[in-house]
Every structure is written in structure tokens, then in C-alpha cells.
Amino acid sequence: MATLDRWLLPDGIEEVLPAEAARIETARRRVLDLFQRWGYELVITPHIEFLESLLTGAGQDLDLKTFKVIDPLSGRQMGLRADITPQVARLDAHTLRREGPSRLCYAGSVLHAKPQALATSRSPIQLGAELYGDSSTSSDLEVISLMLEMLELADVPDVHMDLGHVGIYRGLARAAGLSGHAEQQLFDAMQRKAMDEIEALTAAVEPELARMLRALARLCGGRETLDAARSLLATAPAAVVESLEGLIRIADQVAARYPQLPLYFDLGELRGYHYHTGIVFAVFVPGVGQSIAQGGRYDDIGADFGRARPATGFSTDLKTLVSLGNADLSCRAAGVWAPCGGDASLWRAIRELRQQGERVVQALDGQDGASAQGVGCDRQLMLRNDSWVVVPLSR
Numbered sequence: 001m002a003t004l005d006r007w008l009l010p011d012g013i014e015e016v017l018p019a020e021a022a023r024i025e026t027a028r029r030r031v032l033d034l035f036q037r038w039g040y041e042l043v044i045t046p047h048i049e050f051l052e053s054l055l056t057g058a059g060q061d062l063d064l065k066t067f068k069v070i071d072p073l074s075g076r077q078m079g080l081r082a083d084i085t086p087q088v089a090r091l092d093a094h095t096l097r098r099e100g101p102s103r104l105c106y107a108g109s110v111l112h113a114k115p116q117a118l119a120t121s122r123s124p125i126q127l128g129a130e131l132y133g134d135s136s137t138s139s140d141l142e143v144i145s146l147m148l149e150m151l152e153l154a155d156v157p158d159v160h161m162d163l164g165h166v167g168i169y170r171g172l173a174r175a176a177g178l179s180g181h182a183e184q185q186l187f188d189a190m191q192r193k194a195m196d197e198i199e200a201l202t203a204a205v206e207p208e209l210a211r212m213l214r215a216l217a218r219l220c221g222g223r224e225t226l227d228a229a230r231s232l233l234a235t236a237p238a239a240v241v242e243s244l245e246g247l248i249r250i251a252d253q254v255a256a257r258y259p260q261l262p263l264y265f266d267l268g269e270l271r272g273y274h275y276h277t278g279i280v281f282a283v284f285v286p287g288v289g290q291s292i293a294q295g296g297r298y299d300d301i302g303a304d305f306g307r308a309r310p311a312t313g314f315s316t317d318l319k320t321l322v323s324l325g326n327a328d329l330s331c332r333a334a335g336v337w338a339p340c341g342g343d344a345s346l347w348r349a350i351r352e353l354r355q356q357g358e359r360v361v362q363a364l365d366g367q368d369g370a371s372a373q374g375v376g377c378d379r380q381l382m383l384r385n386d387s388w389v390v391v392p393l394s395r
Contacts, residue, residue: 020322027322031107040146043106047109048080050077082112093305102131116290128313130143132310144295145257154325154326160261165278176213189201212236230244279312294314295315340364
């Protein structure tokens with residue numbers, strides 16, 4: 001192996017250099033502070049777990065994304081986390097076991113065996129918030145609003161949001177009596193807007209339900225889409241109508257809170273269908289081929305941990321958030337240059353400055369003031385009248 005090749009990183013795995021790392025860390029702190037102001041408590045989950053725990057309640061997509069290794073201590077298979085949400089669900093259901101609503105948030109690196117899309121990172125920093133224990137639309141509205149506030153904090157321009165509800169399709173498919181295989185086939189055709197296939201797959205379904213299933217693929221657009229859906233699905237089963245009305249309530253409240261936010265609705269777009277149980281949402285920006293933040297309701301996720309609590313939440317990649325946002329994330333690089341030496345009074349002066357929040361870089365053997373600007377210092381410690389004082393750095 002050539003020497004150069006030995007230092008190459010795998011595709012989709014990147015290192016972050018100091019300037020960008022400082023921006024990412026500043027953003028992480030600001031966003032977690034925002035979550036804290038909304039009442040969300042930070043949790044930290046392990047990077048690696050036994051595989052059955054890590055994938056419990058998760059779909060096949062997460063299984064395919066997960067790196068798997070053998071634990072040398074137990075001989076059991078383990079996985080490197082590819083998604084933090086199931087871990088937080090376990091904390092809520094199995095560890096915390098609180099009564100009533102619980103608001104939790106997190107920020108940490110995850111690892112994907114396969115990238116989400118071409119040229120995307122396999123080592124994103126997943127950041128998100130989850131609200132457990134409440135099944136009302138007010139919970140969905142809260143997490144959507146928090147997500148939008150996060151994007152506003154990062155100053156991400158030109159965002160628009162897609163809103164949908166998997167309960168509409170799921171309720172119609174259940175009422176139509178579709179088998180698991182037939183439902184999956186219809187689901188796939190819905191995602192491709194393959195109208196001929198949709199018509200063929202619903203040919204044996206009761207005519208009124210078939211009409212409504214076929215209509216879903218065409219129900220996409222602005223707010224008028226929801227009015228059309230209300231008319232077209234007026235005779236749908238009660239669960240379908242309830243799902244649609246919940247979507248309308250949330251859409252109207254989001255529009256009232258964020259009147260400048262473009263909203264798009266596609267009732268045939270079933271993002272996260274095998275994972276979510278209700279409202280689903282995603283934020284997009286021009287020029288980026290996939291969502292930059294996404295979430296929804298996933299009430300069944302805690303069942304495998306012994307406690308099926310209502311749940312809703314969202315997540316994003318912190319590195320993507322920083323790269324797209326215009327917020328000023330610059331850190332104060334300036335600092336104080338201190339001379340080399342073991343003088344006790346000098347050490348006390350350096351400690352006091354650092355305790356006050358100052359950045360102090362002390363010279364090493366052989367360094368002089370000429371090195372100060374190379375490490376971002378604009379002031380220096382000088383001994384005057386037997387006291388160490390901070391003065392502007394001499395040029």
C-alpha cells in the first residue's frame with residue numbers, strides 16, 4: 001500500500017478542521033440552548049449497543065445502515081448507532097418511565113454503512129428533539145415549531161416545508177383489506193406516481209375505496225390540496241377523516257405562526273411510512289436534493305421496550321445545518337499571549353485570566369512575541385512595576 005493511501009479516509013467519512021469544528025460546536029451549543037429554553041432535556045446515548053436493542057422497533061432501512069461488529073467480551077453482535085431516535089425511545093419507555101409528557105433532545109455522531117444519497121456524509125452529527133407521552137396535535141405543532149425556530153436560529157434561507165399524514169393512506173389500505181404484499185406494491189407505486197400501476201393494483205378493491213386510493217396520488221400542491229382532499233375523502237372511514245382533519249389543523253396553525261413559510265402537501269408521498277404513524281414533515285431548500293430536517297409522529301416505537309407511549313419529534317444533521325445557514329458562528333479567536341517562564345506570579349496571572357474566560361496562550365521554550373499572531377492573539381501579558389498586565393500586542 002502506498003504511503004499516501006494509508007491516510008485516505010473511507011468514502012463518506014470526513015474529518016473537521018479547527019475553524020469549521022469551532023463553527024459546528026458553536027451551532028451545537030446554541031441549538032441545545034434553544035431546546036433547553038423550550039423545556040427539552042439533553043440525553044447522551046451510547047455509540048454502540050447490542051444489535052437487538054439498537055434495532056428493536058426499527059425498520060429494514062435502519063438495519064441496512066448499521067455497521068455490525070462482534071463484542072469480544074460477550075461474543076454477541078453489536079451495532080454502531082445509525083440513528084439516535086430509537087435509543088431515546090428506549091430511554092423514555094424503559095429507563096426514565098415517566099408519567100405524562102417528556103421532552104428530550106440529543107446531539108451526537110452517527111455512522112451509516114451506506115450513505116443517504118450519493119456524495120452525502122456517512123458520519124453526520126444527528127441533532128434532534130423528541131416529545132413523548134402526548135398524542136394531541138399540539139405536540140406535533142410544538143416539535144414542528146421548534147424545528148423551524150432552529151432553522152431560523154441557523155439563518156437557513158429559502159426553506160419550504162412538506163406536510164403529510166401516513167394515517168390517511170394506512171387507513172384506506174386497511175379498509176380496502178389489502179394484504180401486506182399488495183399494500184407494499186401499492187405503496188411503491190404511490191411513491192413513483194405510477195398511475196397505471198395504482199389503477200391496476202386497486203382494480204379488485206371496493207369501487208369507492210379504490211377511487212379514494214387513486215385520488216391520493218394526485219392530491220399534491222398548496223393549501224387548496226387539503227380542501228380538495230376534504231371533499232374527495234368525505235366518505236372515507238372515520239380514522240382517515242380524523243387523520244386528514246388533524247393534518248388540516250396543524251397546517252393552519254403552522255401557517256398562522258409562520259405566514260412567510262411556503263407549505264406543500266402531498267398525500268401520496270409517504271415518507272417514513274414504515275416508521276411513522278401520523279403526521280410527517282420535512283424541510284427543503286433549493287439546490288439540495290434531500291430534506292435538511294425531517295420528522296413526524298411514531299407512536300409505536302416504544303412498544304418493543306414494554307411501553308408504547310405517543311411520540312413525535314424531528315432530527316437534522318448539524319454539519320448540514322451549519323453549511324447551509326448564514327448565522328454568524330465565528331468564535332472569538334483573539335487572545336492573550338503570555339511569555340514563557342515558570343515565575344509563580346506569571347502563572348497566577350495566566351490562571352486568573354483563563355478563569356475570567358480569556359483565551360491565554362503561553363509561549364513555549366524558544367518562542368517569542370513574533371509567534372503570537374500565528375495563534376490568534378491580539379494582546380500580551382507584560383510585567384510592569386512588578387505586576388503582570390494585559391497590553392495590546394506590539395507589532
